[in-house]
Amino acid sequence: FTAKFSADQTRMIIQPNQQLLYDTSYLVTIRSSARDLVGNELRGDVERQFMTRTIYARGLKIRVAKLIPQVVDPPEALTGAGGGRNEVLRLRSDVSVEYITPGVCSTLKMMVAANPSGLDLDLRVTGDRGQGLCRARGISGSDEWIPLECSVKDQNTFKLIATGGTGIVRLSDAVLECSSGARQSRCFFDSDMPESFRVHDKIIFGAKCYNYEGDLIPASMYVFTVKLIHCQTICHSHVELVRERSDYGQYTVPDHGDFFFVEIDLGMRDSRNVIIASTQIRPQTVTVRVTTKPPGIKVAVDSLSGLSPLKSIVVVGSNFTVNVPTRSYGGGFR
Incomplete structure (x- = not known):
């Protein structure tokens, strides 16, 4: 995740770098070594727990034919096609095609078949980490169109992989069910x-x-x-x-x-x-500490002021100004 602070530095916003899993408990911990702008540490670890819940993404249907493949391996093994059943893709055996999921989507539905001479082909759909999402086995040219449905919840990408025997896997009516935005x-x-x-x-x-x-x-x-x-x-x-x-x-x-x-x-x-x-x-920062003899004299580091001893966090490599009274009970500062 990425931590981002509000302009007034009173709120920390935690932004996940990837979609969180559904129906999952998460624990956020801020260690006691965290410091504020003047170098004060927390008294102890701060923990917050939250739970995600499943919301079925729907309202917008996006055809896979509209998506641009990010990776095709080998490049020449994917072709578009026409046909009476809104056929959109043809994948030769031993080819993989990766797509970016277009937002928050819940399901991928398609009809799967083989070309007339196709024999014993498989089609797998995998997710971000290579985990299997759904699969059609033993597809042959003599078969009818086979419906296939996968859950693509919390997946930033998905991959179509054709393997097995000989021929071409045909995909028709491939549609993602996604949220309206x-x-x-x-x-x-x-x-x-x-x-x-x-x-x-x-x-x-x-x-x-x-x-x-x-x-x-x-x-x-x-x-x-x-x-x-x-x-x-x-x-x-x-x-x-x-x-x-x-x-x-x-x-x-x-x-x-x-x-x-x-x-x-x-x-x-x-x-x-x-x-x-x-x-x-x-x-990158360092802590500047101003002390006086006696303590309790008002001092300042740049725009931060307070009674000594005073701590301030400054950026490495910067110049800063320490301000003290010209006369302070015959004392000094260091």
């Missing part, structure tokens, strides 16, 4: 983007977006917005960079003072500023 674009940030930064680091970012059919959206439609979110007791954001018509970009982290982090939003040029995907990159 399933025709949405999906964007994925590059996996090699940095997880943290120091001041003056160069962050290289990139992403790929697909429409609900699985077709790659041209980079000319992308709009990246890089924001620097500056926090101490109150947070506010600055738009640092807007990059359009490209699927990558770079941003050099400035020395901004105080605690801050970087947020990168990605939208489409024709989507009226709707953000499709967002990611945060957090800084």
Whole structure:
């Protein structure tokens, strides 16, 4: 999962990196080593448990023929076809075809047959981790069309695999049952983007977006917005960079003072500023501690002020300012 904080730093939003399983109990734990902006740790681990429940996704039927195959192995072993039964795909034996599931979907239904000379063919449908979702065995040209139905709940991808004897597996009326909002674009940030930064680091970012059919959206439609979110007791954001018509970009982290982090939003040029995907990159930090003799004197580190001893978290590589009274009972600071 990815943890994201609200602009005022009062809420942490946990975003799963993949769909959660249905009817499953999950436990979220924040360890006591977690620190706030001034370096205070939790008194103990914080745990929250929640349970997902099954909601049958329906309201929109999407034909598999509309989806763009992401992987075809071998490439020449998949063809489209016509025919009286709305036939959409022909798969030769020993071929696999992978698709991106177009949103939240519940079932995949199809009719399966073989070409007239086909003999003893199998068709398997597998999920994200290669687990079997459904299977039709011993398909031959002399057979009638066979109905096949699979559950594709919580699957980000699914794969059609034809194996067995000789001939061609024919798929007709292949339809996904999905939720009404399933025709949405999906964007994925590059996996090699940095997880943290120091001041003056160069962050290289990139992403790929697909429409609900699985077709790659041209980079000319992308709009990246890089924001620097500056926090101490109150947070506010600055738009640092807007990059359009490209699927990558770079941003050099400035020395901004105080605690801050970087947020990168990605939208489409024709989507009226709707953000499709967002990611945060957090800084590497150190704790600055200001003490005085005697203690209890008001001091400040950049915009954070309080009575000494005072702790503040600053970004590695940044310059910061310590402010103390010019005269403090003949004492000093260190």
